[in-house]
Amino acid sequence: MTHAGAAGAGFTSAGICGAQQPVGAHAARVRQWMQGARDPESPDAALFAQLIAPRCERGELGLLGLSPAQVDALLGRHYFTQDAAAFGMPAFSVVLRTRQRKDFVTALCALLLRYASPAVNPDDARCMALIIANACLRPDHLWRDLGLAGREDVTQLLERYFPELVARNTAYWRWKKFLAYELALSTGATPGPAPGCPGCEDYAHCFPCER
Template sequence: MQAVLTPSVPPFTPAPADSADRAQRIARALLRHAPPVHPDAGFFAAVIGTSLAQGDLARSGLAPAELQELADCLFPGALGGHDSVLSALREQFPAYVEHGLKDPQPGFTLLMRVLLDAYRAPGPDTTQWVTSILAHACLRPDHLWRDLGLSGREDVTALLARHYPGLVARNIHNLRWKKFLAYSAREHAGMPVAAAPGCEGCEDHAVCYPQNR
């Protein structure tokens, strides 16, 4: 079934190198507060670090209450303490609590949440936060792994396999994850498939959707 494109979004602009370096420093500082060998700590540290480095905690996709709960669970002490690397978290969090998380595409993020909840694994107690992050990450015009601050597609595959293994098993054509998740969300709801809101602005849009060139 032919994809239906969403309204135009700004094209992808790579993050400056200094922003990426700062995101990594923040992520490493967060991990100093994490329990040892937690399978999701690196993922959440990367997401929060990337968001802080770009001065936008809403970019994480986590509402203020979710971010507070996650920090208390995985990074206790990160919102307090005196680690200078984490000063951005302490400075940005109060303003984020005041303004909250805005959702420019509530219809799409709801479809994503319904899909991910339908396939969530019974074990991990952090899955609800992964769902929030993924639903909002698909709104932006970048490859999913890079948008999340990860090292590559294989990191996204491992994350999805841990939290939504049945969904990963359905990607038999090895579609890129953002495309696959968006298609699956609409298909799960009985709707025609369509690209994720962020896909049109991606540098590889023509690769994923050659029929629309």
Template sequence: MSATPDTCSPCPGTARELARALLRHARAGHPDAGFFAAVLGKRLAQKDLAGCGLSSQELDAMLARLFPGASASPDASLAALREQGAAYAAFGLDGAQAEFAQWLRTLLDAWRAPGIDTTPWVTGVLAHACLRPDHLWRDLGLSGREDVTALLARHYPRLMARNARHLRWKQFLAYSAREHAGLPPAPAPGCPGCEDYGVCYPPASP
């Protein structure tokens, strides 16, 4: 997937710069390098590296796999990666968030495409991104919904094809995760804080 860092984050120039610095170390031709560079660029720019949704061990493995040399690079643009990596803190979740994240992980694991070694990392990123109050593509640092569509088509193609109603992806993933868990549909934990909550979940008619 070739994702483009977004232009709508609170500090887009910084996020873009960080993503581009990572891409200078990307393994040539890897289809997920753009996605992970955008995600990490956004998280680093917001001083929230742990919010990427990966454990410190998963993050180290992903960097070694997709961006070899980035962590040790003398590139000043990547100083934030070293600094925040050294102070990595666990991503704390309350009970409801942790429960939802587990439902979504279980769903994505059930529908993952075979043979793609980066999919577990994508699953971790998506499970945490759905906890935050923003459009999924924007939270991930991508350029638009089409980037999320391409990501899902690569890693979970049969699940993506089930979105016959063309719901927004966070809404679709939330509904699907709860359905898979045998529960009625409900928003993702981050949805109520989104600016478009009323569009996805309009008030019931009296």
């Protein structure tokens, strides 16, 4: 694992260096986004394209946790158009959450932003924190919930945006488990799984005492 000193070093305009690149319809949509990027070499434009394009393709934009206004602003920062329709985005609204899940997302976003790198745009960091926190509500490995190719993709994403938090994962825990643990430590709560963890195939491996 590369820690804070190499934050962002693994990103390229084509995606995340060394990672399996998108294929099929996903790849075509990512290319479409990057053709409209203000800076074709921007790792952030490439990363947001990889995170958002598949949700757009499947009509799942509301799962990201970003409001339509936040998506419009993100498009304006990284792409030549701020018109969501130009990217084939349907109208959407944020998926409604229970109070417990809303509180989890709010608290995890606050924790992530506490470690945000000064090298990234603060608005991008807020969007990334929301996307990650909402992904922790879903029942799979974090890399799958984000639509990435593997754990290393998540590591490199976190190294770019929240490098000091990555450096704290000295036990190399799986990222969703680690984030839930750090959140519990920060609030004085008893450490436990993220809301989405119980539905994961490896739940018993990560939390053997919870079974």
